[in-house]
Amino acid sequence: QVQLVESGGGLVQAGGSLRLSCAASGRTFSSYTMGWFRQAPGKEREFVAAINWSGSITKYSDSVKGRFTISRDNAKNTVYLQMNSLKPEDTAVYSCAGSCTPSPPPSPPGEYAYWGQGTQVTVSS
Numbered sequence: 001q002v003q004l005v006e007s008g009g010g011l012v013q014a015g016g017s018l019r020l021s022c023a024a025s026g027r028t029f030s031s032y033t034m035g036w037f038r039q040a041p042g043k044e045r046e047f048v049a050a051i052n053w054s055g056s057i058t059k060y061s062d063s064v065k066g067r068f069t070i071s072r073d074n075a076k077n078t079v080y081l082q083m084n085s086l087k088p089e090d091t092a093v094y095s096c097a098g099s100c101t102p103s104p105p106p107s108p109p110g111e112y113a114y115w116g117q118g119t120q121v122t123v124s125s
Contacts, residue, residue: 002026007121022096030074038092050105
């Protein structure tokens with residue numbers, strides 16, 4: 001089992017950047033596929049990005065491809081989401097999640113068993 005805690009959210013102007021971090025507890029972090037999801041008010045949870053256990057395979061939603069980068073440091077039990085060229089429509093609560101599903105990294109939220117509490121990202125126009 002793994003516990004996840006996100007950080008790095010905040011308020012940023014359109015065109016700006018933020019880097020989210022997700023710190024995991026537990027010795028088995030390196031065995032999990034990790035993902036980032038977001039949920040805006042009144043909308044369903046949306047897949048953002050995912051990365052396999054080694055970091056060699058990544059997957060992105062079309063809405064963030066080319067702007068966001070997911071990475072992980074297994075020595076630090078941490079997964080990151082670098083967000084560049086932010087847009088107001090990126091405003092949401094961002095959550096990291098862990099999955100036992102191996103490569104390729106899955107996108108459905110139901111494939112992820114472990115979730116953090118989320119961090120708010122607000123992009124002003």
